[in-house]
Amino acid sequence: MTVTAPSTRAIQWPAVRPWLGAAVRLGLAAVWLFAGATKVGDLAASGRAVNAYQVMPYEVATVIGAALPFVELALGVLLLVGLASRLVASVSTALLVVFITGIASAWARGLAIDCGCFGSGGQLAAGQAPSYLPEILRDLGFLVMAGFLLIWPRTPFSVDGWLAGAAPEEGEDE
Amino acid sequence: MSSRKGQKKAAQVVRAQIAREKRRTRTIITSIAAVVVLVIAGLIGWAVYSSQQSKTFTAPPGANAGGTGILDGNGPVTIDLYEDYLCPVCKQFQQVNGATIDELVRDHKVRVIFHPVAFLNRFSTTQYSTRASAAAGCAAKGSRFKEFTNELFAKQPPEGSAGLSDAELIDIGAGVGLDRDDFGACVNNGTFKAWTAHVTDDASKSGVTGTPTIKVNGKELTDKSPEGIKAAVAAAGK
Missing domain, CATH: 1.10.287 (Helix Hairpins)
Structure with missing residues (x-):
């Protein structure tokens, strides 16, 4: 039994991967939809959260803060339906890298802010200490998910797959 | 073949x-x-x-020239206070430092600009920060800004709650001597909500990311104790 275990696992990977991919895709969709939805109700606060990082002029920060929730929602919807998954995964990766860099730089500069990742942050509530490390680790987790989709973008139940129809794909040959 | x-x-x-x-x-x-x-x-x-x-806002009477806060006192040194009515540390700050700041105002050493910012709207279910700040604008209109502010901190609702209702805000206003009809209409109409947004944006623009923030002649204080404030005012007044 112990001898056969590794080989069965090796056989299972191609069968498991598409389903794992679908789970990752839907999981990342949920992350973006939630992130966007918690910010979209108060765009001014979202702008303030961006401004709190103190890396760009206030006017630029407010525009980015207003656009970001909608872009996040759009990313979520695109992932949910599975359209252009590789491109969406690469945009997600780029955004997450920017977020992680922002949090790390706020930490390094000694700013005491809330990351504003979910919901409009910027300022901390009373007695709330910044939790930069958990925020970065969480975003790194999301980054791994985005990376997975970047490498294996084809998943079941996606518009991409539907458009490809029955035609054989490189992804499926592997 | x-x-x-x-x-x-x-x-x-x-x-x-x-x-x-x-x-x-x-x-x-x-x-x-x-x-x-x-x-x-x-x-x-x-x-x-x-x-x-909204590009247009009306600052309440008693506001400073930029309409970014309510003015008190006429001393040579300027103290800027940025506080959110929902912020528990602001309540503490007022309890610890309120008397000291009042004294500095009375001695004509400082002019205080109180910026009632609405940073913490997401910590109440009813945008309490904005409603309280706008109501404080109404109180300024009736020349009871300070009294109203003190009462709001004394009756501060907890974070995460619905906050005080508009009716409760009006009761508090009437309790500090504001005209119930005038003040009530002002609160119910949200007359100064656009002003609150202006105050909040201006605070953000000037680099304020948390409450309470106190600046003495534009410089942010890290020592937010009565001694720290007195020392900073004395240093700035030289």
Whole structure:
């Protein structure tokens, strides 16, 4: 039994991967939809959260803060339906890298802010200490998910797959 | 035999190439579609935000020239206070330092600009920070800003709650001597909500990211104790 275990696992990977991919895709969709939805109700606060990082002029920060929730929602919807998954995964990766860099730089500069990742942050509530490390680790987790989709973008139940129809794909040959 | 095999192979190669090209075209089209969706989403956000920005606000009487806070005192040194009515540390700050600041005002050493910012709207279910700040604007209109502010901190609702209702705010206002009808109408109409947004934006613009923040002649204080404030005022007054 112990001898056969590794080989069965090796056989299972191609069968498991598409389903794992679908789970990752839907999981990342949920992350973006939630992130966007918690910010979209108060765009001014979202702008303030961006401004709190103190890396760009206030006017630029407010525009980015207003656009970001909608872009996040759009990313979520695109992932949910599975359209252009590789491109969406690469945009997600780029955004997450920017977020992680922002949090790390706020930490390094000694700013005491809330990351504003979910919901409009910027300022901390009373007695709330910044939790930069958990925020970065969480975003790194999301980054791994985005990376997975970047490498294996084809998943079941996606518009991409539907458009490809029955035609054989490189992804499926592997 | 071998030539037919060759033909078959050639046809296969052509088919594979056509399939590859089809795939590439499809990838390009879906990518363009996705990028368009993302760009449009961003533009919608910008448009919605721009339409929400009210360019016009009316600052209540008693505000400073920029309309970013309520003025008290006429001393040579300026103290800027940025506080949110929902912020428990602001309540503590007022309890610890209120008397000291009042004294500095009475001795004509400082002029205080109180900026009632609405940073913490997400910590109440009813945008309490904005409603309380706008109500404070109404109190300023009735010349009871300070009394009203003290009462709001004394009756501060907990974070995460619905906060005080508009009716409760009006009761508090009437309790500190404001005209119930005038003040009530002002609170119910949200007369100074646009002003609150202006105060909050201005605070953000000037680098304030948390409450309470105190600046003495524009310099942020880290020692927020009575001694620290007195020392900073004395140093700035020289």
